[in-house]
Amino acid sequence: MSTPPPLLEIKELQRLMIGPVSLDIVAGECLSIAGPSGTGKSLLLRAIADLDPHTGEVWLEGVPAAAMAPEEWRSRVGLLPPESSWWLPLVRDHFYDGVPVPLEHIGLSESILDQPVARLSSGEKQRLALMRLLSNRPRVLLLDEPTANLDPDNTRRIEAVIAEYCREQQAAVIWVSHDRQQAARVAERCFEVTGGVLQARKPEALQ
Amino acid sequence: MIQLSIVDLAIAAALVLLLALLSMRLHSAISRQLVVAAVRTAVQLTLIGLVLKVLFANASLGWVTLMALVMLLIAGREVMMRQERRFRGWWGYAVGTGSMFLSSFAVAVFALVVILGDEPWYAPQYAIPLLGMLLGNTMNGISISMDRLTHAAWEQRNVIEARLMLGQRWDAAISDYRRQAIRSGMIPIINAMAAAGIVSLPGMMTGQILAGVAPVEAVKYQILIMFLISAGTGLGTLAAVTIGSRRLFDERQRLCLDRLR
Numbered sequence: 001m002s003t004p005p006p007l008l009e010i011k012e013l014q015r016l017m018i019g020p021v022s023l024d025i026v027a028g029e030c031l032s033i034a035g036p037s038g039t040g041k042s043l044l045l046r047a048i049a050d051l052d053p054h055t056g057e058v059w060l061e062g063v064p065a066a067a068m069a070p071e072e073w074r075s076r077v078g079l080l081p082p083e084s085s086w087w088l089p090l091v092r093d094h095f096y097d098g099v100p101v102p103l104e105h106i107g108l109s110e111s112i113l114d115q116p117v118a119r120l121s122s123g124e125k126q127r128l129a130l131m132r133l134l135s136n137r138p139r140v141l142l143l144d145e146p147t148a149n150l151d152p153d154n155t156r157r158i159e160a161v162i163a164e165y166c167r168e169q170q171a172a173v174i175w176v177s178h179d180r181q182q183a184a185r186v187a188e189r190c191f192e193v194t195g196g197v198l199q200a201r202k203p204e205a206l207q
Numbered sequence: 208m209i210q211l212s213i214v215d216l217a218i219a220a221a222l223v224l225l226l227a228l229l230s231m232r233l234h235s236a237i238s239r240q241l242v243v244a245a246v247r248t249a250v251q252l253t254l255i256g257l258v259l260k261v262l263f264a265n266a267s268l269g270w271v272t273l274m275a276l277v278m279l280l281i282a283g284r285e286v287m288m289r290q291e292r293r294f295r296g297w298w299g300y301a302v303g304t305g306s307m308f309l310s311s312f313a314v315a316v317f318a319l320v321v322i323l324g325d326e327p328w329y330a331p332q333y334a335i336p337l338l339g340m341l342l343g344n345t346m347n348g349i350s351i352s353m354d355r356l357t358h359a360a361w362e363q364r365n366v367i368e369a370r371l372m373l374g375q376r377w378d379a380a381i382s383d384y385r386r387q388a389i390r391s392g393m394i395p396i397i398n399a400m401a402a403a404g405i406v407s408l409p410g411m412m413t414g415q416i417l418a419g420v421a422p423v424e425a426v427k428y429q430i431l432i433m434f435l436i437s438a439g440t441g442l443g444t445l446a447a448v449t450i451g452s453r454r455l456f457d458e459r460q461r462l463c464l465d466r467l468r
Contacts, residue, residue: 049372050459050461051368051371051372051461051462052461053457053459053461070371070376070377070459070460070461071371071374071375071376071460072374074371074372074373074374075373075374076374078372078373078374079372080372081365081368081369081372083365084369085365085366085368085369085370086366086369087366087369087370087383132373133372133373136373136374
């Protein structure tokens with residue numbers, strides 16, 4: 001059996017205190033990064049999405065980021081930040097192409113689309129921000145604490161939606177979490193950041 | 208026209224001094240500032256009067272250009288100082304000064320050559336006051352709009368970056384703030400045009416009437432000036448906000464707030 005070519009290749013990526021990081025991720029794979037806050041996990045995701053200057057390269061399906069228009073790169077390599085931002089009055093205004101997943105699957109009702117953003121709770125915003133990102137159909141998901149504001153039930157729902165997206169779209173996921181049990185639960189490969197270096201961990205070791 | 212003597216001005220100065228004394232009695236800290244400002248007005252205007260006198264006597268293109276450049280550079284500095292978060296390095300000076308050069312100079316030269324058509328076109332009696340009024344007003348428009356733009360970028364960085372993360376181009380990501388910045392730069396001149404003659408008599412027109420010009424002639428000049436100022440302010444604000452918002456992003460369309468101070 002031949003190994004599939006990597007979907008995302010990270011080559012010697014370095015930004016401030018984190019790196020150099022080199023990683024290959026294949027289509028349909030979810031990889032988690034755990035570790036205390038302030039170790040540069042978010043900076044790493046921002047560098048992969050090309051939002052900050054950095055050294056090293058990231059390639060998607062054999063094409064380096066530098067060879068793609070930035071907006072094209074970021075719509076294929078989508079970053080979900082820990083705090084969501086909204087710029088139009090109604091929730092629906094942010095979904096040009098509709099909602100990618102029935103909202104019941106993430107514990108919300110369709111009527112929330114007609115609500116003003118200002119009236120949403122932080123947990124609702126976080127789930128809707130993920131929907132907004134998925135409606136872009138990115139090839140790679142960079143998730144920064146996607147369930148930080150959620151209760152255990154909704155956390156499980158979001159984990160299921162992401163796993164299904166990853167499988168169906170053959171996408172790749174990098175999931176940053178400070179929750180080591182979650183990091184072990186959602187990912188096939190787990191890493192921890194210590195001293196600016198990514199170190200592979202056995203999922204059992206994180207439990 | 209009634210010529211003013213030194214005594215006339217001294218009487219007016221006495222009013223200011225009286226006010227200063229009154230506020231000193233009330234232990235107000237404003238009296239010192241008031242006197243300093245009054246002295247500055249007298250000294251600065253006297254100096255510029257002497258400069259204009261010499262300039263009018265030597266009406267060569269070289270001297271007029273030199274005067275215009277000095278005015279531009281001072282106005283550019285003023286624009287920079289009025290911004291709380293301005294661009295670092297020479298960009299902080301160049302965006303405002305460059306935009307004022309593009310707008311004020313272009314509009315002033317256009318008005319001098321096409322509309323007024325004096326011989327020579329750079330006659331300082333027209334060129335210097337016209338440019339002065341244009342610079343003064345575009346300076347306001349540009350500094351207000353740039354302040355607004357850089358402030359919005361700083362305060363709303365999460366929104367701008369969230370839009371970048373979803374694959375929007377830099378100009379789409381900052382479009383709302385760019386629009387607001389241009390609007391706030393244009394509001395003062397729009398208000399001034401809307402209220403002209405009703406709420407207040409514009410200063411230039413009043414000055415011409417005091418100097419003995421027929422009211423209808425003075426009004427025509429005032430209308431011309433208002434239109435030139437709105438064109439100059441609009442162009443200057445557009446240029447500054449366009450250049451400034453591009454400068455907020457690097458070649459990979461990343462929001463670069465480290466370019467602000």
